[in-house]
Amino acid sequence: MSSIVCHPIIKNGIATDARIKKQRPPPLVVARPRDLIQEACERLVLSDQQLRRIMVLMEKSMEQGLSGKKAAVKMLPTYVDAVPNGTEKGDFLALDLGGTNFRVLHIKLEGKETKMTGKIFRVPESIMRGTGEALFDHIADCMAKFMEENNLKDATKLPLGFTFSFPCEQDGLTRGKLVTWTKGFKASGVEGSDVVTLLRDACHRRKDIDIDVVALLNDTVGTLMACAFQENTCQIGVIVGTGTNACYMERLDRIPKLAGYVDEHNVTPEEMIINTEWGAFGDDGALSFLRTKWDDAVDRESINPGQHLYEKMISGMYMGECARVVLEDLAKQGLLFGGHSDAISTPHCFPTKFVSEIDSDLLEDDDRTFQKTYQILEDIGVEMITANDCANVAYVCSLISTRAAHLTAAGIAMLLNRINKKHVTVGVDGSVYRFHPTYPTLLDAKIAELIVGDIEYKLMLSEDGSGRGAALVAAVATRLKEEKLAAAATASER
Ligand code: BGC
Numbered sequence: 001m002s003s004i005v006c007h008p009i010i011k012n013g014i015a016t017d018a019r020i021k022k023q024r025p026p027p028l029v030v031a032r033p034r035d036l037i038q039e040a041c042e043r044l045v046l047s048d049q050q051l052r053r054i055m056v057l058m059e060k061s062m063e064q065g066l067s068g069k070k071a072a073v074k075m076l077p078t079y080v081d082a083v084p085n086g087t088e089k090g091d092f093l094a095l096d097l098g099g100t101n102f103r104v105l106h107i108k109l110e111g112k113e114t115k116m117t118g119k120i121f122r123v124p125e126s127i128m129r130g131t132g133e134a135l136f137d138h139i140a141d142c143m144a145k146f147m148e149e150n151n152l153k154d155a156t157k158l159p160l161g162f163t164f165s166f167p168c169e170q171d172g173l174t175r176g177k178l179v180t181w182t183k184g185f186k187a188s189g190v191e192g193s194d195v196v197t198l199l200r201d202a203c204h205r206r207k208d209i210d211i212d213v214v215a216l217l218n219d220t221v222g223t224l225m226a227c228a229f230q231e232n233t234c235q236i237g238v239i240v241g242t243g244t245n246a247c248y249m250e251r252l253d254r255i256p257k258l259a260g261y262v263d264e265h266n267v268t269p270e271e272m273i274i275n276t277e278w279g280a281f282g283d284d285g286a287l288s289f290l291r292t293k294w295d296d297a298v299d300r301e302s303i304n305p306g307q308h309l310y311e312k313m314i315s316g317m318y319m320g321e322c323a324r325v326v327l328e329d330l331a332k333q334g335l336l337f338g339g340h341s342d343a344i345s346t347p348h349c350f351p352t353k354f355v356s357e358i359d360s361d362l363l364e365d366d367d368r369t370f371q372k373t374y375q376i377l378e379d380i381g382v383e384m385i386t387a388n389d390c391a392n393v394a395y396v397c398s399l400i401s402t403r404a405a406h407l408t409a410a411g412i413a414m415l416l417n418r419i420n421k422k423h424v425t426v427g428v429d430g431s432v433y434r435f436h437p438t439y440p441t442l443l444d445a446k447i448a449e450l451i452v453g454d455i456e457y458k459l460m461l462s463e464d465g466s467g468r469g470a471a472l473v474a475a476v477a478t479r480l481k482e483e484k485l486a487a488a489a490t491a492s493e494r
Contacts, residue, residue, distance in 0.1 A: 075274050166218075299312055313407055326400070
């Protein structure tokens with residue numbers, strides 16, 4: 001039978017935080033092995049065996065992607081084959097589009113020092129889902145404003161790094177076709193088109209700004225580069241924010257689809273950063289063995305059903321919604337909120353920041369008063385909240401975030417095992433990694449369990465990879481271009 005003993009905390013003015021404090025809930029439900037909620041949520045707990053299976057399946061999907069066959073994990077070449085050597089300097093512009101905000105940055109690199117000025121612009125939902133032309137006009141408009149305000153309009157064309165955090169099929173450092181939109185974007189006419197051309201066209205349409213795009217990159221690549229600038233053992237870049245993704249340094253001899261590739265210097269590089277686009281892992285059914293009816297519900301209601309299924313079990317855009325559909329189901333089964341599910345039934349009423357806040361109740365609140373949890377439930381309009389409800393909601397949130405951390409750990413551990421170097425730094429960024437109270441620790445602990453041999457790794461928080469990383473990729477590209485011109489000049493003098 002259920003261990004839920006109801007201590008109603010009714011909301012009509014009698015219930016206050018003080019009352020909750022006095023009414024300590026019994027020990028966390030999680031401690032009671034036969035609890036109905038625990039039973040109902042069993043599938044959200046992943047065993048190490050399941051995580052190891054994920055690692056095998058993901059590597060298989062990656063191998064397929066690298067070979068050029070149709071694969072869920074696309075393994076996109078980035079044409080970034082050199083990390084910064086510390087001599088990069090100069091002035092750069094960086095554009096960063098990857099979520100609800102768009103940033104324009106002016107970056108000065110001087111040795112290990114970076115000076116940045118920037119401005120954040122919102123991307124309204126109407127633009128995210130309007131036409132591609134309107135989206136790129138908005139970007140160009142924001143850029144023009146920034147350049148005007150910072151007296152950059154008359155400056156000679158600054159080299160520009162464009163961080164575009166969506167899957168792009170690149171065939172060079174400055175070209176890339178959008179494979180598919182993710183993270184709630186749906187602007188028409190962009191999928192299949194080169195996003196650098198779309199940006200240039202938008203600048204030409206308004207005639208008052210000119211740009212010199214020297215690099216198009218994914219945010220994971222920026223993250224890797226920004227960390228590599230400080231720590232030359234950095235080989236992996238990971239984002240766990242609105243979306244999730246990873247890139248890593250792969251040996252060219254393990255990228256069959258790039259067989260015969262030579263760069264503009266006629267050289268075959270030894271390695272190249274591969275943008276895995278692991279968010280789409282499972283889109284071919286590989287994750288069916290552990291997906292739940294709740295994951296199906298989140299996917300069904302999303303803007304891109306059937307796509308980016310691994311991302312939908314992990315990232316900030318979906319974590320809250322995933323917790324919400326579990327809570328709604330438990331309420332409908334009569335296991336929460338006295339069986340009242342109305343308040344929790346509104347899609348997206350439970351954003352990921354609630355999961356973080358509730359998880360921090362579990363972490364910080366020794367008395368288990370669940371004040372934040374109560375407040376959140378009350379704010380979204382749940383009518384009958386018991387102390388046990390609070391404990392159970394916190395339990396569900398911790399299951400969802402732990403599952404997300406463990407799924408990510410499987411991906412990172414697989415990459416570490418594959419790279420198989422003694423010391424590897426993993427650059428990580430994104431709002432879930434930065435702001436969720438337990439996610440980084442859970443991630444780290446599980447990676448340590450899943451790696452094999454004597455690999456030593458460390459997770460390093462990347463300082464603004466999307467901005468600084470874009471300038472660094474632009475700087476490396478500019479340095480290599482200058483070196484090439486100098487070499488050509490010397491050759492012609494001979
Ligand atoms: C995109 C990736 C991106 C990640 C993190 C995903 O939805 O497909 O390209 O790196 O989000 O921003």
